[in-house]
Amino acid sequence: MNTTTWIQHFSENAHRSDALQLPDTPCTLPEHIRHPLARSIAIFQLGESGGGTRIRRYVQGMAPAQHFRGYQRAVDLFIAEEQGHAALLAKVVTHLRGTVLKKQWSNSIFRWMRNLVNVEFNIQVLLTAELIAEVYYGTLLLRTPDETVRTMARKIVRDEVKHLSFQRAFLSERLAEFSPRMQQAWSWQFRIIHWLTTQVVAWDHADCLRAIGVAPGQWRQRCKAALADFERRLWRQTARVQAEGFLMPQEEKSSPLIPA
Numbered sequence: 225m226n227t228t229t230w231i232q233h234f235s236e237n238a239h240r241s242d243a244l245q246l247p248d249t250p251c252t253l254p255e256h257i258r259h260p261l262a263r264s265i266a267i268f269q270l271g272e273s274g275g276g277t278r279i280r281r282y283v284q285g286m287a288p289a290q291h292f293r294g295y296q297r298a299v300d301l302f303i304a305e306e307q308g309h310a311a312l313l314a315k316v317v318t319h320l321r322g323t324v325l326k327k328q329w330s331n332s333i334f335r336w337m338r339n340l341v342n343v344e345f346n347i348q349v350l351l352t353a354e355l356i357a358e359v360y361y362g363t364l365l366l367r368t369p370d371e372t373v374r375t376m377a378r379k380i381v382r383d384e385v386k387h388l389s390f391q392r393a394f395l396s397e398r399l400a401e402f403s404p405r406m407q408q409a410w411s412w413q414f415r416i417i418h419w420l421t422t423q424v425v426a427w428d429h430a431d432c433l434r435a436i437g438v439a440p441g442q443w444r445q446r447c448k449a450a451l452a453d454f455e456r457r458l459w460r461q462t463a464r465v466q467a468e469g470f471l472m473p474q475e476e477k478s479s480p481l482i483p484a
């Protein structure tokens with residue numbers, strides 16, 4: 225994994241994030257949009273505000289591997305960027321005259337799901353959240369008639385696209401070590417986690433989606449398409465790692481990625 229490129233990307237992007245200015249205009253959205261939108265963004269704000277303790281612990285275990293050299297530094301910068309998102313979202317919640325949340329049911333389910341199996345499973349649940357976040361902020365950017373919300377969404381969607389590439393680079397190295405049978409099993413359990421997360425988010429954010437003119441079913445379709453695109457790129461990259469790294473799949477190799 226080319227961690228140098230990622231360290232450089234996250235470092236440069238941190239400067240761009242610091243320079244970002246939200247428009248200084250009051251919210252004029254009608255009440256039927258403002259209220260559900262403020263609540264929806266507050267839930268995403270809570271989701272982005274984790275400290276990254278478990279990921280850091282997991283990454284410490286990977287650090288000695290030659291092909292993950294520098295990964296720890298890249299992950300620290302990645303977590304800092306997510307915390308920057310939480311800070312930006314908190315400003316947008318205030319702009320929308322909403323309340324920043326400390327606890328919320330769908331976020332609690334999400335955290336519970338993440339800790340069900342092990343840290344590697346936790347990272348997969350986080351990855352499904354990144355896939356959904358890309359669709360969510362993309363939808364806000366296209367459909368919200370408020371320049372502050374759109375400025376935030378434009379910034380975060382750009383960052384999330386890069387997060388997906390970063391996660392894919394890591395995952396392709398891991399999956400390249402799996403047998404075809406284990407790769408298939410991984411793919412199915414990943415789809416199930418993604419499906420579950422999509423259902424919970426679509427249900428919990430239905431009023432906000434409807435308020436900005438997106439039917440929850442339509443939004444679920446967008447999430448499904450984003451997953452298909454991610455998977456297509458992931459398997460192409462995995463095949464390349466196997467070809468270039470001469471990593472032969474091992475038939476009986478087990479994986480901590482697959483729940484027991």
Ligand SMILES: [Fe+2]
Nearest residue numbers: 272306309357
């Ligand atoms: Fe984020």
Ligand SMILES: [Fe+2]
Nearest residue numbers: 306354384387
């Ligand atoms: Fe992200």
